[in-house]
Amino acid sequence: MTKRLLALCRQAPYGNALAREGLEAILAAAAMEQVADILFCGDGVFQLLPEQLPADIEQKSLQRNLQALPVFGVEQAFICSKSLAQRGLDIDTLVQGELVLVPVDDSAALIASYDSVLSF
């Protein structure tokens, strides 16, 4: 039986290595045919802001990691609506690319519906 796996992305993109290392772990799991669903919540929603210029602070962009997700079978990402509202963000202004963004009102119920959760 295949387990339903959810990965949480909770960190702002460049303040904490967990944002990058979390995406790397999600891609590695997907490459091993353990494709996780993803929920961006808390400051993690900032990972999807367009026009990031991380080179200015000598950081690598996370965009390549995010764009690689659909290549490995992760075709949609859940976004916590409350986290967006708290930060004054609109889902339509976020980077979509190949990744389909799905707003979620009850993140707790979503998380509870999975067998395992990888939290980053």
Add this chain to the structure above:
Amino acid sequence: MPRTAGHFTIRPRMKFSLAVYSAPHSAQAAASALRFARALLHEGHELYRVFFYCDGVHIGSSLSTPPQDELDLLAGWQALQQQHQLDLVVCIAAAQRRGVLSDSEANRLEKPAANLAPGFELAGLGQLADAVAQSDRLITFGG
């Protein structure tokens, strides 16, 4: 008897894996992971793997030297590993970034020293995915 807390149910003899992201001696989460591992083994559960990732890779450094009257996380993990033949895996990519190297990695990367502690091994992120697949519960500490 199964016990529940919210929707988290613990049945007898479950298979656990732990993911540890906290640096040792910085956040309580690193110590909590060790205490949780001891507790679950004490209760008769199985610990399939402990995966050290992000700043948690520093827990596998043989060079940490806390004062004698403080908790020694490295010694604690090593003792538990010996007692239960635990699979203590340090993520190789996260460890290279932070300077936790085995002898062979130090040689390969032409670095002047190696510091991966006995009882720990370096391996890739696939070991985390495998731990998720094989375990009844994955518990994350830190992050």
